[in-house]
Amino acid sequence: xxxxxxxxxxxxxxxxxxxxxxxxxxxxxxxxxxxxxxxxxxxxxxxxxxxxxxxxxxxxxxxxxxxxxxxxxxxxxxxxxxxxxxxxxxxxxxxxxxxxxxxxxxxxxxxxxxxxxxxxxxxxxxxxxxxxxxxxxxxxxxxxxxxxxxxxxxxxxxxxxxxxxxxxxxxxxxxxxxxxxxxxxxxxxxxxxxxxxxxxxxxxxxxxxxxxxxxxxxxxxxxxxxxxxxxxxxxxxxxxxxxxxxxxxxxxxxxxxxxxxxxxxxxxxxxxxxxxxxx
Amino acid sequence: xxxxxxxxxxxxxxxxxxxxxxxxxxxxxxxxxxxxxxxxxxxxxxxxxxxxxxxxxxxxxxxxxxxxxxxxxxxxxxxxxxxxxxxxxxxxxxxxxxxxxxxxxxxxxxxxxxxxxxxxxxxxxxxxxxxxxxxxxxxxxxxxxxxxxxxxxxxxxxxxxxxxxxxxxxxxxxxxxxxxxxxxxxxxxxxxxxxxxxxxxxxxxxxxxxxxxxxxxxxxxxxxxxxxxxxxxxxxxxxxxxxxxxxxxxxxxxxxxxxxxxxxxxxxxxxxxxxxxxxxxxxxxxxxxxxxxxxxxxxxxxxxxxxxxxxxxxxx
Numbered sequence: 001x002x003x004x005x006x007x008x009x010x011x012x013x014x015x016x017x018x019x020x021x022x023x024x025x026x027x028x029x030x031x032x033x034x035x036x037x038x039x040x041x042x043x044x045x046x047x048x049x050x051x052x053x054x055x056x057x058x059x060x061x062x063x064x065x066x067x068x069x070x071x072x073x074x075x076x077x078x079x080x081x082x083x084x085x086x087x088x089x090x091x092x093x094x095x096x097x098x099x100x101x102x103x104x105x106x107x108x109x110x111x112x113x114x115x116x117x118x119x120x121x122x123x124x125x126x127x128x129x130x131x132x133x134x135x136x137x138x139x140x141x142x143x144x145x146x147x148x149x150x151x152x153x154x155x156x157x158x159x160x161x162x163x164x165x166x167x168x169x170x171x172x173x174x175x176x177x178x179x180x181x182x183x184x185x186x187x188x189x190x191x192x193x194x195x196x197x198x199x200x201x202x203x204x205x206x207x208x209x210x211x212x213x214x215x216x217x218x219x220x221x222x223x224x225x226x227x228x229x230x231x232x233x234x235x236x237x238x239x240x241x242x243x244x245x246x247x248x249x250x251x252x253x254x255x256x257x258x259x260x261x262x263x264x265x266x267x268x269x270x271x272x273x274x275x276x277x278x279x
Numbered sequence: 280x281x282x283x284x285x286x287x288x289x290x291x292x293x294x295x296x297x298x299x300x301x302x303x304x305x306x307x308x309x310x311x312x313x314x315x316x317x318x319x320x321x322x323x324x325x326x327x328x329x330x331x332x333x334x335x336x337x338x339x340x341x342x343x344x345x346x347x348x349x350x351x352x353x354x355x356x357x358x359x360x361x362x363x364x365x366x367x368x369x370x371x372x373x374x375x376x377x378x379x380x381x382x383x384x385x386x387x388x389x390x391x392x393x394x395x396x397x398x399x400x401x402x403x404x405x406x407x408x409x410x411x412x413x414x415x416x417x418x419x420x421x422x423x424x425x426x427x428x429x430x431x432x433x434x435x436x437x438x439x440x441x442x443x444x445x446x447x448x449x450x451x452x453x454x455x456x457x458x459x460x461x462x463x464x465x466x467x468x469x470x471x472x473x474x475x476x477x478x479x480x481x482x483x484x485x486x487x488x489x490x491x492x493x494x495x496x497x498x499x500x501x502x503x504x505x506x507x508x509x510x511x512x513x514x515x516x517x518x519x520x521x522x523x524x525x526x527x528x529x530x531x532x533x534x535x536x537x538x539x540x541x542x543x544x545x546x547x548x549x550x551x552x553x554x555x556x557x558x559x560x561x562x563x564x565x566x567x568x569x570x571x572x573x574x575x576x577x578x579x580x581x582x583x584x585x586x587x588x589x590x591x592x593x594x595x
Binding site: 013016017019020023024027028029030031033034037045046047049050091092093095096098099100103104105106107108111114115118119120121122123124125126127128129130131132133148149151152153154156157182183186207210211213214218228229232233236243246247250251253254257258261262265268269272273 | 309312313315316317318319320321322323324325326327329330331332333334335337338341394397400402404405407408409410411412413414415417418419420421422423425426427429430432434435436437440470475478479481482523524527530531533534537538551552555556559560565568569572573575576579580583
């Protein structure tokens with residue numbers, strides 16, 4: 001591999017770079033447009049030709065939106081839901097994964113197949129019976145409904161199980177001989193070793209709860225319960241001509257997720273790769 | 280496992296000399312082990328069983344009833360399904376769902392595999408590019424839909440302004456045109472999903488042995504031949520997983536369409552999931568909506584099983 005690259009190879013690489021930069025620009029374009037428009041005056045959003053630099057830069061939109069929209073309530077509800085769902089999912093998911101990955105008992109594999117089977121079942125197909133059930137418990141139009149809906153997904157069990165299986169059994173066996181109970185092994189040995197997987201699960205669950213639109217749409221009727229996605233959607237309906245302000249709201253709804261993603265990107269990528277490689 | 284079992288047998292045998300020393304401790308240990316195993320799974324499984332399995336099963340029952348806002352569930356047999364056969368809106372929704380799926384599946388697979396191959400070339404800036412390509416996937420559907428709707432705006436939107444540089448005459452009306460609304464939705468769907476599948480492909484590409492490529496190169500295989508005969512066969516497990524996931528995701532498409540076009544214009548982008556939603560949560564025909572849901576359920580299961588069997592046969 002020490003041979004000098006031929007002219008053909010070099011031009012091939014240049015071409016690859018061109019493709020990569022063009023693709024990146026194309027993918028990011030909607031976000032760029034979103035941010036730029038959020039800093040414009042409303043009548044400057046749609047112009048021919050497109051103005052790529054807002055002039056003047058209107059920071060006011062970012063103040064106005066808090067007055068015009070009930071952002072505080074929406075963010076608070078979304079935070080409550082995201083934190084609760086993530087905590088439940090991580091706890092029950094990693095707990096169940098230990099049973100699936102590290103213990104042997106009758107019915108285990110059949111049970112796991114049942115979990116896998118539900119991957120092929122879209123939520124949209126059973127949302128009606130689920131809604132009837134949750135309503136019959138009197139939980140329709142409460143934040144509890146969304147917590148129940150999201151917290152017991154099969155995804156957390158998969159992710160954690162895949163990771164646990166990469167931890168050598170000799171560790172838990174040694175602990176067993178030392179007299180540690182199974183719960184002790186889970187808590188003191190396995191959990192500390194699976195911090196990367198826990199981080200993946202936390203971030204992925206948090207983001208998907210933050211972004212969930214359909215669950216809140218069906219269950220949360222009261223304005224005081226709305227999440228940021230519901231709020232943004234209604235804001236778009238109400239102020240459909242206020243393009244700049246709508247873009248400001250969109251930026252604000254994406255911003256926390258963008259930050260979390262940039263900080264925890266490694267865990268995101270690893271989590272997805274783990275669930276994907278073995279299927 | 281051997282040591283603790285033996286230990287326990289010894290102690291038990293010692294304290295209770297009258298009993299047969301082997302059988303009882305082993306079975307009771309097994310039982311205990313199973314109980315402990317179940318306690319681990321139970322907290323999650325309870326939620327899963329009650330909130331996912333139960334509704335899936337009751338779905339079939341509801342689909343055989345006339346349950347609606349006016350009355351309780353009354354058994355009507357297959358009447359709902361008979362009604363589906365003559366329901367024009369249902370036909371439209373079914374057709375549109377297949378339209379979306381049959382275009383979105385191959386396009387997403389090709390694009391995300393292409394991106395993964397590009398990223399695998401060890402170019403400088405690849406890590407940054409990976410971040411960029413994945414970003415749409417984690418962006419909320421509402422923000423995505425509203426931005427794209429503005430970009431697609433037929434008269435002043437940047438997309439048509441860009442196209443007008445190359446195209447004379449009529450430009451696509453995108454989300455306000457019956458013919459172009461579905462392509463517009465598919466473009467956004469692909470843009471949003473491709474980063475996720477790109478990551479899966481990228482993980483799969485790491486499992487392709489470098490020696491195989493080297494050997495093929497020595498045998499004089501060109502880039503295309505190496506891709507076709509080395510990379511793709513090695514990627515088959517990933518390809519299978521991605522195909523299953525993207526297929527299910529395509530057939531159940533809902534929120535993207537709901538916020539981008541709301542099924543319109545007319546019924547041009549009405550899909551099955553949305554039809555279920557309309558019938559169930561807007562018109563409160565729970566029984567009839569459930570029969571549509573059963574159709575969606577069966578499509579997803581059927582497609583998955585077929586892909587699974589195909590993969591099994593290829594493996595053998």
